[in-house]
Amino acid sequence: MIDSEIDPEINPEINAADGEHDRTPQTGRLYGLGIGPGDPELITLKAYRILQSVPVIAYPTMENGKVLARAIVADCLRADQIEIPLPLPFSPVRSSQPYYDLAAEKLAGYLSNGQDVAVLCEGEPFLYGSFMYLFNRLSGQFKTEVVPGISSTMASASALGVPLTYRDDVLSIMPATLSAEVLRDRLAVADCAVIIKLGRHFSKVRDVLVELGLFSRALYIERATMPNQRIVAIAEVDPAEVPYWSLVVIPSQQKSVS
Numbered sequence: 001m002i003d004s005e006i007d008p009e010i011n012p013e014i015n016a017a018d019g020e021h022d023r024t025p026q027t028g029r030l031y032g033l034g035i036g037p038g039d040p041e042l043i044t045l046k047a048y049r050i051l052q053s054v055p056v057i058a059y060p061t062m063e064n065g066k067v068l069a070r071a072i073v074a075d076c077l078r079a080d081q082i083e084i085p086l087p088l089p090f091s092p093v094r095s096s097q098p099y100y101d102l103a104a105e106k107l108a109g110y111l112s113n114g115q116d117v118a119v120l121c122e123g124e125p126f127l128y129g130s131f132m133y134l135f136n137r138l139s140g141q142f143k144t145e146v147v148p149g150i151s152s153t154m155a156s157a158s159a160l161g162v163p164l165t166y167r168d169d170v171l172s173i174m175p176a177t178l179s180a181e182v183l184r185d186r187l188a189v190a191d192c193a194v195i196i197k198l199g200r201h202f203s204k205v206r207d208v209l210v211e212l213g214l215f216s217r218a219l220y221i222e223r224a225t226m227p228n229q230r231i232v233a234i235a236e237v238d239p240a241e242v243p244y245w246s247l248v249v250i251p252s253q254q255k256s257v258s
């Protein structure tokens with residue numbers, strides 16, 4: 001046992017047990033809120049309750065000010081909540097790390113001040129979510145709770161009307177940012193797959209799918225569950241127009257097995 005756990009002068013909680021006030025400064029709680037893929041009705045009851053109760057809401061923004069996460073929850077927010085946009089470069093050539101350092105420092109200020117902070121995270125926070133980088137920086141210092149969200153990978157399968165996995169199928173989720181070689185290797189052994197982060201990587205993905213004979217099985221969706229959701233045959237997709245918020249689903253082939 002270390003000294004601070006037994007010395008009441010050092011650990012005020014022990015004084016509190018003796019009837020004195022706990023003078024430990026109360027820090028706020030950090031929430032990583034999964035807010036789903038876009039449709040505000042796909043926010044969990046828990047995320048909704050926390051959204052409405054915390055004094056501080058933070059969310060990543062592009063440097064041009066564009067922000068998706070806030071738009072998803074706009075109708076849930078109160079006018080008196082403090083909002084903290086966290087600019088991120090979203091660039092393949094610039095590191096996000098200094099931006100996350102700054103963001104963590106900013107949030108730590110509110111948390112140290114005793115204010116709870118909810119960080120919005122599109123989809124599921126722990127699946128390629130930006131919140132993970134704040135979690136890694138802050139969860140050792142502040143009480144932290146992650147509220148899972150409905151991932152775009154799951155929501156897209158529903159929107160496309162294709163079951164993802166049967167029986168002993170293995171689902172692979174992979175980013176299109178991988179090299180063509182790695183994508184080829186992973187997809188060659190996948191029972192079913194979801195390829196995210198398409199954007200400017202679409203042509204590379206398409207070529208690999210054609211090469212592996214998976215192109216006719218692949219399904220494409222943009223902005224799943226958002227008002228401007230778009231489902232189009234993958235052969236008709238214009239690579240120059242593929243948005244970041246798009247993905248490809250390669251469903252299981254076991255459909256006929258009952």
Ligand SMILES: C[S@@+](CC[C@H](N)C(=O)[O-])C[C@H]1O[C@@H](n2cnc3c(N)ncnc32)[C@H](O)[C@@H]1O
Nearest residue numbers: 037123124128151152196197223224244245246
């Ligand atoms: C950084 S990852 C975040 C994933 C997110 N945490 C989740 O669980 O859905 C961003 C990628 O997720 C996919 N994505 C997220 N939301 C989407 C949506 N509503 N429709 C289609 N793809 C989406 C896109 O491929 C996008 O490039």
